Amino acid sequence: MTIDWSHFTPWASLSGGILLGLASALFILLNGRILGISGILGGLIPPKRHDTIWRLAFLAGLFSSPWIYKALAPASLLTAPRIDAGVLLLIVAGLLVGLGTRYGSGCTSGHGVCGLARLSPRSLIATLTFMAAGFAVVFIARHLL
Amino acid sequence: MHRLSEFIVGLIFGLGLLLSGMTDPGKVLGFLDLFGLWDPSLAFVMGGAILVGFFAFAVAKKRASSFLGGALSLPKSNVIDKRLVIGSLLFGAGWGLAGFCPGPALVSMASGQAQALIFVAAMAVGMIGFEMIERSK
Numbered sequence: 001m002t003i004d005w006s007h008f009t010p011w012a013s014l015s016g017g018i019l020l021g022l023a024s025a026l027f028i029l030l031n032g033r034i035l036g037i038s039g040i041l042g043g044l045i046p047p048k049r050h051d052t053i054w055r056l057a058f059l060a061g062l063f064s065s066p067w068i069y070k071a072l073a074p075a076s077l078l079t080a081p082r083i084d085a086g087v088l089l090l091i092v093a094g095l096l097v098g099l100g101t102r103y104g105s106g107c108t109s110g111h112g113v114c115g116l117a118r119l120s121p122r123s124l125i126a127t128l129t130f131m132a133a134g135f136a137v138v139f140i141a142r143h144l145l
Numbered sequence: 146m147h148r149l150s151e152f153i154v155g156l157i158f159g160l161g162l163l164l165s166g167m168t169d170p171g172k173v174l175g176f177l178d179l180f181g182l183w184d185p186s187l188a189f190v191m192g193g194a195i196l197v198g199f200f201a202f203a204v205a206k207k208r209a210s211s212f213l214g215g216a217l218s219l220p221k222s223n224v225i226d227k228r229l230v231i232g233s234l235l236f237g238a239g240w241g242l243a244g245f246c247p248g249p250a251l252v253s254m255a256s257g258q259a260q261a262l263i264f265v266a267a268m269a270v271g272m273i274g275f276e277m278i279e280r281s282k
């Protein structure tokens with residue numbers, strides 16, 4: 001293992017993580033809900049009566065964030081994302097993420113943040129599993145193929 | 146009041162994803178590349194988020210209603226079954242292929258990124274597929 005110091009951003013990542021925790025905290029304490037993106041989105045497919053508006057309000061906030069971020073953040077924090085995946089890979093990855101998160105009842109936010117924060121054994125297993133799968137796929141793609 | 150709160154929470158969450166680096170697939174894959182040139186930043190994202198969340202959920206566990214007066218529902222299931230493990234395996238594999246998980250993909254799509262739009266469209270199809278499989282049972 002070699003640390004990639006040139007891309008390592010401990011302070012921005014810790015601060016961003018604290019914001020993610022703050023959002024999750026506000027959501028459970030004010031709205032009484034678990035902040036899990038795949039669950040919030042999946043509940044709209046298909047939309048159900050009396051269970052749609054709150055999801056759309058959340059997504060409207062989420063969708064506003066890049067525009068507000070661009071307006072507020074200093075140039076040093078506006079690095080362009082690196083996306084190497086081509087169209088076919090993006091499609092396969094998207095299908096797996098959509099199917100997998102609904103089957104496993106959560107993703108990085110619902111299991112990885114909220115689940116671990118409330119000490120759920122179920123979420124711990126889910127998080128260890130998707131992390132292990134992610135490590136394995138990147139290992140195969142970058143070091144074996 | 147609830148709608149405003151949901152909007153603001155979504156906004157804060159999105160800002161957190163952007164600031165933390167989660168919306169950069171290259172950074173995510175750098176974290177998942179444990180045996181290559183490893184970028185540990187994402188461990189700090191999770192650490193910060195879980196630390197703040199821990200105190201909030203400790204408070205939430207003692208309450209039956211939210212501070213805005215609605216129901217406060219914590220997941221009750223403790224079942225560790227095949228669905229949980231296989232679903233998480235599929236999700237992790239997809240995450241490792243492109244470096245996108247659902248939240249960052251939605252934020253990147255909203256900022257006008259074409260690759261994220263393709264990913265989100267496929268993710269929605271995957272979710273529709275899940276509903277169809279569940280209903281056919």
